[in-house]
Amino acid sequence: MVTKVLVANRGEIAVRIIRACRELGVDTVAVYSEADRKALHVRYADEAYLLGPAPSRESYLRLDKIMDIVRKSGADAVHPGYGFLAEREDFAQACLDEGITFIGPKPSAIAAMGDKGVARSTVVKAGVKVVPGTEDVGNLSNEDLLALAPKIGFPLLIKATAGGGGKGMREVRSIDEMPALLMSARREAESAFGDGNVYLEKLVEGARHIEFQIMADGQGNVIHLGERDCSLQRRHQKLVEETPSPVMDEELRARMGAVAVKAAQAVDYMNAGTIEFLLDKDKNFFFLEMNTRLQVEHPITEMVTGIDIVKEQIRVARGRVLSYKQEDVKLTGASIECRINAEDPYNGFLPSTGRITQAILPTGPGIRVDTGMYPGFEITPYYDPMIAKLIVWGETRAQAILRMRRALEEYRVVGVRTNIPFHQSLMDSTRFMAGQYDTRFVEERFSMEELAESRKSFPEIAAILATLVAHQQTQRSAQIVRRGERDASNWKWVGRWERMHR
Template identity: 55%
Template sequence: MFNKILIANRGEIAVRIIRAARELGVGTVAIYSTADRDALHVHLADEAICVGPARSTESYLNMNNILSAAVASGAQAIHPGFGFLSENSKFARLCEEMNIKFIGPSAKVMDMMGDKINARAEMIKAGVPVTPGSEGEVHTTDEAVKIAEEIGYPIILKASAGGGGKGIRKVNTVEELVPAFEAAQAEAQAAFGNGAMFIERMIFPARHIEVQILGDSHGNVIHLGERDCSLQRNNQKVLEESPSVAIGHTLRNEITSAAVKAAQHVSYENAGTIEFLLDESSGKFYFMEMNTRVQVEHPVTEFVSGVDIVKEQIRVANGNELSVKQEDVTFSGHAIECRINAENPKFNFAPSPGKITNLFLPGGGVGLRVDSAMYSGYTIPPYYDSMIAKVIVHGENRFEALMKMQRALLEFDVEGVTTNVDFQLELISDPHVVAGDYDTSFLGNVFLPEYQKED
């Protein structure tokens, strides 16, 4: 096993990785920006190295500084977490060149599956269902108009190199297409340095279903079931659960089998997620994209499967076989995760950085976990993502999980900054959500208009 790994991230995911490594007997090196000098991950790691000033581009995205920190500390591997450099094939390739193990898939696979157009082509080869769409990159509005006419409206525009909801636009008519294309392309260029787009027929409303997969260097690929991530705002997930109430036994087997087939086709190693859109009216599902990293919502899968995904990532990167085979994986109960952000939902979810003057995190009972890097007296910096915690619950059934989440959110208390805890409590208590009657349109079209009417 590795003696020491470097965590190229911050916040709750850095803390999560440090804890997993420590339980495996592996030493840890934290990196931090000057704004994160007092962050929890810095205190918890065995060593900590400053890699630059507050701006992400000069610290958490600074490949040279991060690799220098790895070499200086003697770290044998780098875990990128999610976000930042986690899906950057250039960084993975640099790690390979410097004989530092990147805890994730190879740069080659990342290029293949990280680019949505390449991924789509590979899935067609693998026999995985994909939505009708463009066969390659789309660079001009003239091309976009022609392709949209061929596949039919409504369509969705996506940045080829995109992620995190950037560079996406839904288009219902030809009149909307040109301004939407120009806006999405500009956003993609600014976010990813790549304005290439592609077009797909829009499956909307739909269920957003993703399958957690794990692969190793010995040819083993397994799935750990599915998660329902349909509660989204601006293409960003808000709440996730596993298993999905929209899927029966037969469809579950079809979707998870397709995900394994997809991962096997590209000889995938480490943790990844295959994302699908499910058209509930027809029962058909379509490949959307692959995330070549650990997901924010991985804890719900850990609860229902009993498999520690982050530990498996470290073991696999070390060259070990997966600790479980598919026939060993069993699923129990129901799990839900709510993302807690420092933001004000009443003011269009504006970020709310600042000093935490008092903090009480929910606890007690079986099946409740809070992943966070907060502590009383900590100042949330304004430079990074607003997510400050995740509340994850597990129950014997969905009703128990819902009640446990309501109880946990009622106990959650953060003073000094505004959070979305009350928003999440209202969402988890909504009759539609309680009944499992929602899709990707629900939050934006049904819940938020009513929520924003309230004083």
């Protein structure tokens, strides 16, 4: 049974999971680090327990402490969310050993798919095409990888074996730059996943990143909920996702969907998962990897299918059959998600930290915001810079874009810099509107400045604004000085003033 769920995560996804539990009447247990005492997920949950200091290694990655809290709270299920321990087989196993439900796949499936090398060989056996790369991926040393690289051919990618989210990923153009990149990839993977193992994969150029949402129950039913186009990335971090993909047609969707289902079945998959593909210019597709967890971008699929994926996850974790058959899944309209990050797009996308002093969320038709922040919340340097997801739905792709533009304009976040201006430029770019982009588009062919140049300029308005604000500030500081100059105390002054006006 699932009656009390411990959510082993933080931020917007913890809030998302707690919401599903609330609707199902399931109790929730939050865990938090010292930096997150005032976080929204802690405030929303029925119970909350401290894990430890702010760094993830000492808090959200502490499996032992989380299992202690499972026992202490009497939770009978755990939802891992994404990131942190979500793709750790030992976490799923620890839950099994404890006799509680892990809301996700079996440890064996996480092991098979979580280790990107095993995943590749498993799906190859099931007849699915993969991107060429290092076949035998275990603990290959730098020497081994350097020897294998020329055989795969450049350009190639170094990827973290335990990875996801672009962390520990490096692009290599030549053998000369490879040793240094291996070092930094391993370092980043080690700090993000606690596992510094990496492997190599050929870089498919001009490719789109298309993924399929999978849902599977324990009775052998596996369905897909259509695709998501996640090609808009920067440094291998997804920025914008949309469904349906502008390049998808019914026939291709059916074919890719069938392969995705087959890949999931190859590891006896259960619960929600995502099969990632690269789709080249000629519509050839290659299996990239499977994410054995809920995805950040799952809401866009929810918008077009009407299916609450988190609730469905809990349903199948309870041992029930899926509520839907493949033919029940209908895609209606189009949905786009923009990841709102605390980064300054005008300053090399440097992360921005600080206290959120004001946050005005967009509302109105077709808008959804998933976030863990609120005015007064502190954005710390310890975790991911993503502070919110802005999701829109429209009857058509064009309507969804117009709605996203409107929503981005309404969204006001004060206290940290955000990448909202970047998203605004992207929504205005003709390439995006035409759906003509690949995974390199943002880095190589997109310029915020160029787009800004094409917009109408208001130099005088800008000059007036800057001057008025500067003037206001000067006036204010002048007043502070004047108050201090008063010889009598303020109380005495008020007394005199009142007597005078009697």
